Amino acid sequence: MALKLIRKLVTAGVLVFASAAAVSAQTLVFTAIPDEDETKLVERFRGIADYLEEKLDVEVRYIPVKSYAAAISAFRNNQVQLAWFGGLSGVQARSLVPGSQAIAQGVEDKAFYSHIIAHSSTGLEESEELPEELRGKTFTFGSKGSTSGRLIPEYYIREAFNEAPEEVFSRVGFSGNHTRTLRLVESGTYETGAINFSVWNKELENGNVDTDAVKVIWTTPSYPNYQWTIRGDVNERFGEGFMDRVQQALLSMEDKELLESFPRSGFIPVSNDAYKPIEVVGKQIGIID
Known part of the structure; x- marks a missing residue:
């Protein structure tokens, strides 16, 4: 058909x-x-x-x-x-x-996870805990309804800082999807953001990530x-x-x-x-x- x-x-x-x-x-x-x-x-x-x-x-x-x-x-x-x-x-x-x-x-x-990524200008490096230096940066989630681009990252941000994202960051945005989040952080439009590991890995493997401009600085525990x-x-x-x-x-x-x-x-x-x-x-x- x-x-x-x-x-x-x-x-x-x-x-x-x-x-x-x-x-x-x-x-x-x-x-x-x-x-x-x-x-x-x-x-x-x-x-x-x-x-x-x-x-x-x-x-x-x-x-x-x-x-x-x-x-x-x-x-x-x-x-x-x-x-x-x-x-x-x-x-x-x-x-x-x-x-x-x-x-x-x-x-x-079954065991999915999200990354927090950062533009190189922030000087942030990969760590096992969400770094205090995130405070005051600009940050973009993906869609408002996204599990990996909003729900889980927001949960761990609240846990780490004991505050809502709007109180932690100087500006909070919602890109709409993971690909846009990557581009916004890569370009420096937002200093940091949340992206799921699957999209990150696929874009990396396809040569679509400027690793001099953006890097993973933290990874969430796994979730369904x-x-x-x-x-x-x-x-x-x-x-x-x-x-x-x-x-x-x-x-x-x-x-x-x-x-x-x-x-x-x-x-x-x-x-x-x-x-x-x-x-x-x-x-x-x-x-x-």
Whole structure:
């Protein structure tokens, strides 16, 4: 089947369709949080759509969104039935859709971590503790809804300084995604920032980091992060056992090019319970009610 890309977005970034007929009852639609540049995401998830179509024998469509909130809204409203969420966005989405399940995470997502990076002009060096010298610097998180670009780094900043980030730093920003965070710190627009290790490593390996301008100065302890989450009503729509079939398709993915685009070495089973620590931290710092 020909893969179609629907890009109709309202100004807030929530998906809309040209007509009810745009997506048939037998089309599995999925999205992903926009944690990197859109061109990279479209290329990655077009490949995933083709892969799932072949495995599941149903039409599969990937729809990009402009924000983490838009991905959650699309899942809540049943505009998508499957989503690649971060730890926090997955917890938030599942809380809005009874019966929804985390079904697969990357091998690396079981013990994920974030880096604090700094521009060379700061003179900051890598250390085992968050350095007191961070105080007074400018700092950018990624998206406001990001686990690795906001939630976890903010938690440890609060722990280390016993203050909110706005009180620690002279200026706090939100870049929108990890790639932008890297560019903002690399250019010196912000002196420091938070980025996940996966994006950092991939950009480093691809020669896209000026290591004379930016470096890692601290790394968080590990935490559970990205996962595939599916709505609990997919068996009613697609037939008995469909949720299990989707999970098995993801777990059996072996295409090296697809996996490297995440980048992940493979996918493993996971359940909602694995993300309880994310829920606890989200509530503790006021991101989750």
